Amino acid sequence: MKHWLLVFLCVAFSTGLMAGEVGSDCTFKGKKLAGKVQFVTSFPDFKVQIVDSFPDLKVKKVTSFPSECGKWQEVTSFPDFKVQIVTSFPDFKVKYVDSFPGVP
Known part of the structure; x- marks a missing residue:
């Protein structure tokens, strides 16, 4: 029985069934997570939850x-x-930082 559970977990991780992970190349669903962002309340490209710990991406707000x-x-x-801020069921989680933005 344990063998099948291990096989299932390996397949789940290799096929990307576990959502919420930002790629090491700083992309999510093929979009680069850097640039100009518009915060919206509907029709976002991504739903994001702001957290204090264990983020998928560290974000620094810049003016240029x-x-x-x-x-x-x-x-x-x-x-x-476009990003919509949510409190549950995000696509990924971010933490705002003053230095060292990027994938943790």
């Missing part, structure tokens, strides 16, 4: 040059991606 992983510049038009 949001080209590195985890650097987000808030805009009201022409975003690279």
Whole structure:
């Protein structure tokens, strides 16, 4: 019985059934998680939960040059991606930081 459980867990991890993981290349569902972001209440690209510990991505809010992983510049038009802040069932979790943004 334990053998089948181990096989199932290996298959689940290898096929990506475990959601919420940001790739080591700083992407989620093929989109780079750096750039200009618009916060919306509906029709987001990603649903994000703000946490204090165990984030999937560390985010630094910047006012210019949001080209590195985890650097987000808030805009009201022409975003690279749209984010909705939620308290449950997020696509991934973020923690706001002042330094060292990116994948933990």
